[in-house]
């Protein structure tokens with residue numbers, strides 16, 4: 470308790486009271502409350518999407534990041550509302566983790582939802598989650614693939630590519646190349662939805678991305694999260 474207090478005083482001296490207060494509210498009140506909401510929903514539906522998985526405990530290589538966190542529900546629902554979705558559309562989540570984004574996309578009338586993840590264990594959890602949620606989904610046709618995104622050729626049926634910042638730019642670059650190859654193979658409109666778009670600048674520089682929207686989520690002004698929606702062309 471004493472050391473914690475000392476830590477807070479040092480932080481206040483260094484960062485200023487306002488900033489420290491903001492961080493305390495964010496990490497001690499706001500985020501735990503959001504997590505609790507997610508956990509309660511998970512408990513209600515008997516699924517497992519909220520608990521953050523440490524990737525090293527799942528035998529995933531370090532390039533895959535440190536942890537698997539699911540897309541926040543409210544944000545994803547807001548983004549989904551902005552998309553044009555038709556009965557022939559196919560949603561792909563590359564780095565699907567426990568499948569939450571797939572489940573939320575499945576509440577829309579997609580023809581199919583596909584999830585790919587490098588971790589076999591996460592794919593198993595996603596499979597269980599989707600089996601449980603399937604009766605409630607508008608789209609009951611789903612496919613899960615355990616694979617490295619680098620080895621995965623994006624199928625020509627995919628019309629909506631979703632990424633929750635799953636990998637560093639060299640991998641994202643290859644994924645966008647694969648998506649563009651698939652568009653060359655079969656001309657169609659492909660929407661690229663990039664949540665927490667850490668490498669947006671590099672992707673916009675190197676690929677034919679037409680930004681349709683950039684959606685910001687201000688979280689009580691404590692922090693800002695973001696989702697970019699692009700149209701991808703060959």
Ligand SMILES: C[S@@+](CC[C@H](N)C(=O)[O-])C[C@H]1O[C@@H](n2cnc3c(N)ncnc32)[C@H](O)[C@@H]1O
Pocket residue numbers: 524529532533534536537538539540562563564565566567568569570571585586587588591616617618619632633634635636640
């Ligand atoms: C932030 S989580 C995304 C969870 C999910 N998309 C969602 O929104 O609920 C990122 C996921 O990307 C996966 N991942 C990281 N690198 C990958 C790669 N090279 N190929 C496939 N999956 C990868 C991780 O295993 C992790 O589950």
